[in-house]
Amino acid sequence: MIDLFPLVRPLVHALDPETAHNATIKALRLGLTGKIGAEKHDPVLRCEVFxxxxxxxxxxxxxxxxxAEVIRPAHKMGxxxxxxxxxxPKPQVGNDKPRLFxxxxxxxxxxxxxxxxxxxDYFEGRLRTLPAARGIFGANVGANKDSEDRTADYVSGINQLYGLSDYFTVNISSPNTPGLRALQSKAALEDLVGRVLDARQGKMAAGAAHVPILIKIAPDLLDDDIRDIADVARSSTIDGLIVSNTTITRPESLKSRDKDEAGGxxxxxxMGPSTEILSAVYKATDGQVPxxxxxxxxxGADAYAKFRAGASLxxxxxxxxxxxxxxxxxxxRELAALLKADGFASVADAVGVDQH
Ligand SMILES: Cc1cc2nc3c(=O)[nH]c(=O)nc-3n(C[C@H](O)[C@H](O)[C@H](O)COP(=O)(O)O)c2cc1C
Structure with a gap:
């Protein structure tokens, strides 16, 4: 399949970023992009996680x-x-534009x-249109900006989408909802994790299957925060952590005009900072939490570095x-070649090797 993106990129990048993104979603929904990637996967890449x-x-x-409008096209991309x-839970317009740079x-x-x-409700409707035989899909749930009980919002997301999603991500690390990241502190996290896991327990008691629940964390955490999060993950039945969301820091190296815009x-x-945090989380959890x-x-080399630092996916x-x-x-393709060149029979064999 010829990759046409280098040809259309100047046109796409001539649009303001949010317009370009919305056009991309529309094109994917309409199937205009066709079968972009290969759905054939090298067996060395196959892996079982949670x-x-x-x-x-x-x-x-x-x-x-x-x-949840382009899940099938995402799988078709490879x-x-x-x-x-x-x-x-409720629809939300988000911040004023421009808001993407x-x-x-x-x-x-x-x-x-x-x-x-x-x-x-819309998200659930989209999931109900998916065929039963589809690729793996995760629902990332959050809280409304004006919510009085943010933890209740996460619980609502899990309750409403339970059975429709292969895993859940509890996103407590977006920098763009004031106060959200405070949920990463130990007491708040313990409460959140407890209530979220109770929701799953309730579903399972009523006969539903076990659905993995992951927590997504920020890259801007201190050593103590990492230790606390690792403790909560290890002492609960949370299935994994996603490391990481966007950063509020601005590395010295940035050259672009918009580098000081607020946001993540x-x-x-x-790549460097998030891989360092990944490595620290892997160590703090003794490699016991996916x-x-x-x-x-x-x-492929960037992906490989994340596996070697402790990522399972x-x-x-x-x-x-x-x-x-x-x-x-x-x-x-590059990742499969790197694994084979180093003599690994699977991705799992490379997880955390730089830590030992
Ligand atoms: C435009 C944009 C919107 C994002 N929105 C979300 C979001 O709604 N929820 C979330 O958990 N992460 C969100 N992220 C963070 C990404 O999922 C990812 O954690 C982060 O961008 C780092 O990966 P990358 O460097 O490959 O983009 C967003 C990132 C971008 C660039």
């Missing part, structure tokens, strides 16, 4: 598909799994969307803005 069987370990990160959301010279993105989404920074400059490594992945978003959908198959 009881799910992934055809490859490279997933679409949350935020690209806020309303992703081994797709995460949609963040979805909040391309930092082209840095191969980075800044966003301050603030959970713009169509709400749980993602893409290439996040981790999804996210932040700055734009090549990876996700990406920002690199798609610069490299287009053909990137997914390329990363999978």
């Amino acid at each position: 009881g799910l069987d992934f055809p490859n370990p490279v997933g679409l990160a949350a935020g690209f598909d806020k309303n 992703f081994g799994f797709a995460e949609a959301g963040t979805v909040t 391309r930092l082209t010279a840095d191969r980075a993105v800044i966003n301050r969307f603030g959970f713009n989404n169509r709400g749980l 920074l993602s893409g290439a400059p996040l 981790l999804i490594g996210v932040g700055g992945i734009a090549s 990876v996700q990406l978003y920002s690199a798609l803005v610069y490299d287009g959908p053909g990137l997914v198959s390329k990363i999978n």
Whole structure:
């Protein structure tokens, strides 16, 4: 399949970033992009994590598909799994525009969307249109900005979507909803985890299957925060952690005009810092909690570095803005070659090897 993205990129990037994104979602929904990647997966990439069987370990990160509208196209791009959301109980318009910035010279993105989404009812409706035989899908749930009980919002998301999603992500690390990241502190997290796990217990008591629940954390955490989160993850039945969301820091190296816009920074400059935090979380959890490594992945080598640092799966978003959908198959090909060159029979064999 010829990759047309390099040809259309100047046109796409001539649009303001949010318009370009909305046009991409429309094109994907209409199937205009056709079969972009290969759905054939190299067997070395197959992996089982939290009881799910992934055809490859490279997933679409949350935020690209806020309303669960392009899950099938994401699988067709070659992703081994797709995460949609963040979805909040009530529809929400998000922050004022502009709220999405391309930092082209840095191969980075800044966003301050603030959970713009169509709400749980719409999201649920979208999931009900999916065929039973589909790729792995995760629902990323959040809280409304004006909510009086944010924890109750996460519980509502899990209750309403239970049985429709292969796993859940509890997103407590967006920098664009004031106060949200305070849920990462120990007491708040224990309360949140307790209530979320009670919701699952309730579903299972009524006969539903076990659905994995993951917590997505920020890259801007101190050592004490990491220790606390690791303690909560290890002492509860939480199934994994996603490391990480966007950063509120601004590395010195940034060159682009919009580098000081408020919001979360993602893409290439996040690769180093998010991999360091991943490594610290792997150590703090003694490798006992499955981790999804996210932040700055734009090549097979980047993905491989996350596995070696302790990730069992990876996700990406920002690199798609610069490299287009053909990137997914390329990363999978490069990753398979790197694993084989180092004599690994599977992704699982490479997890955390740089830590031992
Ligand atoms: C435009 C944009 C919107 C995002 N929205 C969400 C979101 O709604 N929920 C979430 O958990 N993460 C969101 N993220 C964070 C990504 O899922 C990911 O954690 C982060 O961008 C780092 O990965 P990357 O460098 O590959 O983009 C968003 C990222 C971007 C660039």
